Amino acid sequence: MRPLPDAEALCxxxxxxxxxxxxxxxxxxxxxTGGAWLAERLHALLAMPQPLGLMDIAFYRDDYHKRGLHHDxxxxxxxxxxxxxxxxxxxxxxxxxxxxxxxxxEVFDYGRPRSIALAVLVDRGGxxxxxxxxxxxxxxxxxxxxxxxxxxxxxxxxGLELEHE
Amino acid sequence: MNxxxxxxxxxxxxxxxxxxxxRDILLQILDIAESFCGVTEREVKKxxxxxxKSVFNLFFEPSTRTRTTFEIAAKRLSADVINLNIAASSQTxxxxxxxxxxxxxxxxxxxxxxxxxxxxxxxxxxxxxxxHEHVINxxxxxxxxxxxxxxxxxxxxxxxxxxxxLTVAVVxxxxxxxxxxxxxxxxxxxxxxxxxxxxxxxxxxxQVGALGVRVFHDMRAGLAGCDVVVMLRLQSERMRxxxxxxxxxxxxxxxxxxxxxxxxxxxxxxxxxxxxNRGVEIDSSVADGPHSVILPQVTFGIAVRMAVMxxxxxx
Numbered sequence: 001m002r003p004l005p006d007a008e009a010l011c012x013x014x015x016x017x018x019x020x021x022x023x024x025x026x027x028x029x030x031x032x033t034g035g036a037w038l039a040e041r042l043h044a045l046l047a048m049p050q051p052l053g054l055m056d057i058a059f060y061r062d063d064y065h066k067r068g069l070h071h072d073x074x075x076x077x078x079x080x081x082x083x084x085x086x087x088x089x090x091x092x093x094x095x096x097x098x099x100x101x102x103x104x105x106e107v108f109d110y111g112r113p114r115s116i117a118l119a120v121l122v123d124r125g126g127x128x129x130x131x132x133x134x135x136x137x138x139x140x141x142x143x144x145x146x147x148x149x150x151x152x153x154x155x156x157x158x159g160l161e162l163e164h165e
Numbered sequence: 166m167n168x169x170x171x172x173x174x175x176x177x178x179x180x181x182x183x184x185x186x187x188r189d190i191l192l193q194i195l196d197i198a199e200s201f202c203g204v205t206e207r208e209v210k211k212x213x214x215x216x217x218k219s220v221f222n223l224f225f226e227p228s229t230r231t232r233t234t235f236e237i238a239a240k241r242l243s244a245d246v247i248n249l250n251i252a253a254s255s256q257t258x259x260x261x262x263x264x265x266x267x268x269x270x271x272x273x274x275x276x277x278x279x280x281x282x283x284x285x286x287x288x289x290x291x292x293x294x295x296x297h298e299h300v301i302n303x304x305x306x307x308x309x310x311x312x313x314x315x316x317x318x319x320x321x322x323x324x325x326x327x328x329x330x331l332t333v334a335v336v337x338x339x340x341x342x343x344x345x346x347x348x349x350x351x352x353x354x355x356x357x358x359x360x361x362x363x364x365x366x367x368x369x370x371x372q373v374g375a376l377g378v379r380v381f382h383d384m385r386a387g388l389a390g391c392d393v394v395v396m397l398r399l400q401s402e403r404m405r406x407x408x409x410x411x412x413x414x415x416x417x418x419x420x421x422x423x424x425x426x427x428x429x430x431x432x433x434x435x436x437x438x439x440x441x442n443r444g445v446e447i448d449s450s451v452a453d454g455p456h457s458v459i460l461p462q463v464t465f466g467i468a469v470r471m472a473v474m475x476x477x478x479x480x
Contacts, residue, residue, distance in 0.1 A: 056200065059212035059475075068176070068479025069214075072196040075203040109209040 007150060007158040010121050010137035011038060015045040018088070018119055018135045022046060026086045029053035031103055032074045034092030034150030037158060038121055042090060053078040060102035082111030088135075092150035094120040095142075097131035122160065124148055169291055176480040179291045179300040180473050182309040184350040191354055194472050195319050201468035201475075204241065214475050215244035218275040222248045223265075224303070225281040230439065231303050231313075234463070235278045238470035244276070266290050274298060276478055284308035299477045307343055312473055313438055314347025316466040318355065320458055321393055323465065324434050328352065332359040334387055334429075335378075337397035337419060337446050338368045340408075344438045345397055349376050363387035364419060367408040384419050391429040394456075396421050396437045399446045412445045422448045426456060434458045 027050035030039025036054045043052045058073035089103055100118060107113060119135035124142040142148045142162065151161045168185050172178040177190055204212055220239040222232050232248065239246045251265065260268075266277065277300045279287040284306030291300040304310040325331055333352055339345045339362050352360050353376070362373055363381045373380060381387030388394065399415060409415050421435065435447075435456045443449050452459060 058200070059204065059214050064214055064475075064479055069197060069476050070479075072193060073200040075200045077203065105213070109211070110207060 004148075004160045004162060005122075005138050005140070007121065007160045011041050011158060012045070014119060014121060014135060014137040015042050017137075018042065019046060021135070022048075022088070023086060024049065026050070026088055027053060027080050027082075028088045028090060029055050029078065029103070029107070031089065031091045031099060032056040034121075035090050036074075037150060037152050038092050039090040041158070042119070051079040053080065055103060055106060057099060057102040057106055060106045062098055062102065076106065078110050082107060082113050084112070084114050087113045087116045089116060089118045090120070091118070092121050093148050094118070094123045094131075094133050094136075095126050095148075097127045097129035100131050101129055121150060122148060169288060172480055174480075177473075177477050178480055179287075179302075180311050180477060181287050181291060181300065181302045182350070183311045183314045183347045183354070184309070186354065188354050188356075191315070191318070191351060194315055194469065194476060195322060197476060198315075198319050198465070198468040198472035201241075201471040202465065204471075205464065205468055211241050211243055213243045215239065215242035215275075215478055218242075218244045218478055219273060220244045220246050220276040220278065220474070221269050221274045222246065222278045222303075223251060223269070223280070224249065225251045225262075225279075225283075225286070226304070228280055228304065231280060232278075234466050235301075235303060235312075235470055238467050238474060239276075239278075241467070242471055242475055244474070262286060262289065263293055266293065270295060270298060276301065276474060278303050280304045282306055299480075301473060301477065304343055307341055307346075309347050310343040311347050312466070312470050313344045314351050315473065316462060316469040317344070317348045317395065317436060317438075318351045319465045319469050320436060320462050321352075321434075323461075324458060325392060328355040328357045331357045331392045332361070332390055333357055333393040333395065334361040334363055334381075334391045335395045335397065336363040336384065336387070336421065338399055339364050339373060339397070340368045340370050341400065342397045345395075346376075348395065349378060353377050361387050361391070365409065365415075384425060385428055388425055388428045391433055394421065394426065394429055394433055394435045396435065396441075396447050398438060398440065399442055412442075416445055416448075420444070420446055420448060421451050423450045423454065426451055426454075436462055439463065 028039055028043050030036035055076045056074040118133040120133045121137040123136045123139045145165055147165045148162050151159050170179050170181050224232055236246050280303040286305050287300050287302040335345050360378045362378050363384050437459045441447055441452055
């Protein structure tokens with residue numbers, strides 16, 4: 001496998017890809033944990049006028065009956081009206097698509113958005129659901145059994161990390 | 166030690182008592198409850214976690230309030246809720262506790278919420294249910310009322326942020342209070358340095374010192390410097406047992422008035438498990454005053470019960 005790309009550079013690249021396709025009313029929601037860090041960055045880089053929403057999809061996961069509630073979920077905070085709005089969901093890595101599906105289910109419990117788009121730092125393939133990201137930093141083949149995720153260092157710098165599941 | 170509340174992986178299988186629960190499980194419940202508080206503030210106050218699960222409210226002793234909060238919590242988790250007022254049904258026909266449970270289990274129950282006048286009844290049920298079935302104690306005799314203790318802990322953490330510098334006073338009928346017992350165990354586990362119990366000698370169990378609390382019979386001395394004051398309900402039936410002269414007498418010595426509350430810290434909070442007896446254990450000026458967090462307790466109680474049910478049902 002090739003070495004992992006630099007997350008900071010990818011983040012800037014992703015912002016420049018989103019910028020021309022953003023309308024002024026769009027609001028952003030970052031998915032905990034990696035997606036929330038990335039969203040904080042993108043939100044600032046894109047100078048978005050709407051406040052940033054952060055979402056933990058733990059209560060909407062489709063594997064609860066197998067895995068239970070294990071990590072401590074963060075509190076979802078959506079500081080804007082969802083009804084009728086264009087939304088941009090942000091996550092670090094797009095893989096099976098199950099997290100995004102859960103996030104969409106949660107979004108609809110806040111209201112009926114006009115549209116939802118998805119931005120991810122890395123699309124690693126391996127989709128199990130018909131879900132697609134409109135904005136992608138990089139496509140990267142990652143073998144099954146490996147977990148790719150975003151980490152945040154002491155000084156707030158972002159980096160990608162690959163580990164065995 | 167074999168803890169009947171935990172499964173072989175050390176996860177919460179049943180919630181029977183706060184006593185014996187490790188600190189990390191208590192904190193997990195409080196943290197997850199915090200996330201559920203967000204859900205209860207939304208317009209759609211429901212998440213799909215317990216879709217398809219059946220929750221049986223098994224109340225062998227009447228309690229509208231506790232039963233209702235469990236029912237709301239289960240419904241907000243999308244479970245199906247069945248309320249059984251056993252006091253008025255099978256038991257009067259002579260069916261045993263375990264037969265009742267076996268019958269409900271045959272109806273594909275997942276979670277039993279049990280309220281019983283007999284201390285230990287939920288333990289008996291927990292020992293006999295199938296591995297995928299879970300039991301939550303909603304109050305057994307004088308023994309424990311863990312979800313109420315947890316909601317008190319949640320309320321204290323919400324207003325005071327941490328436990329390690331707090332002085333907490335529990336006032337009134339400690340002897341008959343399962344809430345007091347659950348709360349004291351929780352406060353000790355979470356590191357509250359000083360827990361006081363305040364009440365007349367007749368309403369404080371002789372061995373209460375073993376729980377690590379300081380006993381006060383003089384309320385003014387006991388309230389001095391407290392961060393949290395937990396008032397307990399004085400049950401009128403206690404008056405008949407010669408434990409107390411009268412409600413007026415009790416109010417004079419152990420009722421919380423604004424004047425007595427002024428001895429606690431200026432930012433002290435006042436809690437009460439409800440229902441309150443105005444003019445007996447608490448004056449209206451306090452119950453409705455700026456220090457009172459009695460109604461927020463009720464709201465937090467739903468999130469705490471959602472947290473307990475969703476943790477347990479997933480293990």
